Amino acid sequence: MxxxxxxxxxxxxxxxxxxxxxxxxxxxxxxxxxxxxxxxxxxxxxxxxxxxxxxxxxAKNRVMNNPGKLLKAPFMFIVFLFPFFYAMAEANLDVAYRVITGRIRPGIVRIRPKLKTDLGRTMLANSITLTPGTLTVDIDEKSGDLFIHWINVKDTKTDDERIKAVCGSFPAWARRVVE
Amino acid sequence: MDAITIAMIVLIAISAIFVLLGAIGLHRFPDVYTRLHAATKATTFGTIFLAVAVIAHGVYSYTKAGAPDQPAYIVLVAHTIVALIMLLLTNPTGAHAIARAARRSGIEPERAVIDDTREVR
The missing domain is CATH 1.10.287 (Helix Hairpins)
Structure with a gap:
């Protein structure tokens, strides 16, 4: 219903x-x-x-079955747009710089954002693809791991550092909005 | 020229610069994945500015126009908003579909320093 x-x-x-x-x-x-x-x-x-x-x-979609979360989701999504557009503008300037100078260091990395719902994964993958410099290539459906083509790979040691470098606070936002 | 016209010219100029950078990137980058970065995302960002310029123009013209012309500007603004939402939804999905198809058909990322998809297959 x-x-x-x-x-x-x-x-x-x-x-x-x-x-x-x-x-x-x-x-x-x-x-x-x-x-x-x-x-x-x-x-x-x-x-x-x-x-x-x-x-x-x-679909495995818990938000649809939880009225409280359902009312919260659109509101949180609108709040999310502000950090999202800031990240998008920043990253666009970075890619513009790389287009002009040709300094790229491409590679495909694996990150583990630990999101459980399909909606959350879709939202994170689309946010990552929309921020230039990172492009979601594939997903491991069982664990929710994302494979991300990165135009300028930075060296990172731990998983958390890597997630931070790829997509900043987006996983936390996806969790806040839909999970 | 009034302030709103200048603001719209600035927005359209920013949009044109980003679309141009996307086109240059398409020529300069070495392989399909890096080219997708330039071709899909720089242009999305440019189109957002273009849409904002159209919406600004629509709202401004609505306040200036006479009563018989006003509904046309409501249509303009509403349809631009729909186009913008659809663009933001379909653009990353399309880029993702192309990249996934390319990787699964075995195209290696050129000059890659790391490739985690290789361990999986």
Whole structure:
């Protein structure tokens, strides 16, 4: 039931975002949505949620079954965007420097972030890929180890040091947001 | 020129510089993995700035336009936001899929100082 509600709300919001500006009224609120589009949004969101529920229910996903965490996740995600964009800007300048000078030291390293859920792993892998300089190549599905192509390998001794050097505090954030 | 126009020109210039750097990197880097870095991520960062410029333009024009033209700017801003979200979701996934396919089909990373995937296979 919770899966259904989450899907319903997210599909409703997506549809309404796509048809924003369809209303014929006055002012910002009157211009946003027409009644026909709101009706269509509700019908289509119910249909989509009913069909997709069976698929999402199978995934190992604890957030979907825990209302407290579910309400916390979007909020924490928005907070996460700030350190994320800072890291992204910093790393982009670093890669820009490497493009110009050609000083690279590539390699594929293995890190062990110890995340348990699929959603957390996906989020971490995508964050790592979006920050330039690091690119998730593969994942060991059993242990959750990520293989990361790194454009400028730094020498590290322990596992924790290596995680810190590759992706900073992202694993901690992924844990905070979805686990 | 007013302040918002200058701000938009600056944003578009930053975006163009990063996309250009991505293109240069595509030529300079030695193998598929390093080229993916340049081709996918520098351009994502550039496109974010471009999208922010479009959103700024949309919001500013909305406040200036007459009532019949206003819905067009709402559509512009809303669709740019959707495009930005989709880009941030699909871009790393696509890069990851290409890299994974390349590694599994046996392409070695060139000039690599370390390769942990070798012990696994």
């Amino acid at each position: 919770i899966t259904f509600l989450v899907l319903f709300v997210s599909m409703l919001l997506l549809y309404l975002l796509l048809v924003a500006g369809s209303g014929g009224g006055d002012g910002l609120l009157g211009q946003l949505f027409s009644y026909q589009e709101i009706g269509a949004a509700i019908v289509l969101a119910i249909l989509t949620a009913a069909i997709a529920r069976a698929m999402l229910g199978k």
